Amino acid sequence: MSEKKSPETTKTEICKILNKIGALEFGAFKLTSGKISPYYIDLRIVPSFPEAFHRICNLQADFIEEEIGLKNFDRIAGIPIAGIPFASLIAYNLKKPFLYIRKDVRLHGRKRRVEGILTPGNRVVLIDDLITTGLSLMEAAKAIEAEGGVTTDAVVLLDREEGGKENLDKNGIKLHALLRISKIADRLYEIGAIDEVQLNIILKQIEKSKS
Numbered sequence: 001m002s003e004k005k006s007p008e009t010t011k012t013e014i015c016k017i018l019n020k021i022g023a024l025e026f027g028a029f030k031l032t033s034g035k036i037s038p039y040y041i042d043l044r045i046v047p048s049f050p051e052a053f054h055r056i057c058n059l060q061a062d063f064i065e066e067e068i069g070l071k072n073f074d075r076i077a078g079i080p081i082a083g084i085p086f087a088s089l090i091a092y093n094l095k096k097p098f099l100y101i102r103k104d105v106r107l108h109g110r111k112r113r114v115e116g117i118l119t120p121g122n123r124v125v126l127i128d129d130l131i132t133t134g135l136s137l138m139e140a141a142k143a144i145e146a147e148g149g150v151t152t153d154a155v156v157l158l159d160r161e162e163g164g165k166e167n168l169d170k171n172g173i174k175l176h177a178l179l180r181i182s183k184i185a186d187r188l189y190e191i192g193a194i195d196e197v198q199l200n201i202i203l204k205q206i207e208k209s210k211s
Helices: 007-020 043-048 052-067 083-094 136-145 164-170 181-190 197-211
Strands: 024-030 036-041 075-078 096-101 123-131 150-158 173-178
Touching: 007 052, 007 164, 007 173, 007 181, 043 052, 043 083, 043 123, 052 083, 052 173, 075 083, 083 096, 083 123, 096 136, 096 150, 123 136, 123 164, 136 150, 136 164, 136 197, 150 164, 164 173, 173 181, 181 197
Parallel strands: 075 096, 075 123, 123 150, 150 173
Antiparallel strands: 024 036
16 A cells, blocks of 8 residues: 555646656547547556556555445456556455456357456446546446446546536446546646646536536
8 A cells, every 4th residue: 555645645646647657638539438529638558657557556545445445345346448457456455356347248158248256246346547428337337237246336547527427426326536637637737737728628628518
């Protein structure tokens, strides 16, 4: 586990890490949800930076322990594809059994979407890199529940604040996000990593999703 820091210090540290590895880009990007976004935070590159990956997963493990509590869940499941590397290291850090979800049902072997040992009644925490609409997390929850598991909590590093949290709420899943994009944008602007035009691009995207 990492040394305990205040939430604000932790958020600043993660923002600096993401800036250092070049995770934030501006342009026109099609997201997994199908939405077009004027910016993109590529968290898939994080595992390519071992120190950053290790640090972020340690901070996420601490966050889960504090936000949810280790006694309140039995297993950790990674969402395909970006959530799987984060979930595996977080599960290892927390000494919890690891599962991962396939995008499609496997057509040979056990023909399952959930890989790993899942016993009916097991409480599963879902892990993804970020959330936009929440569709991937909701589909994963259905896969877990189809095999007898229980999903009431989902953890992401970043909430893009485009309706995902509200959609999960409607499906009985509580979202726990270390960072919200509005806070990341503010912090990056404060440290000079993005300019005012880029800050407004992000903030306008959040407002657009609410209208």
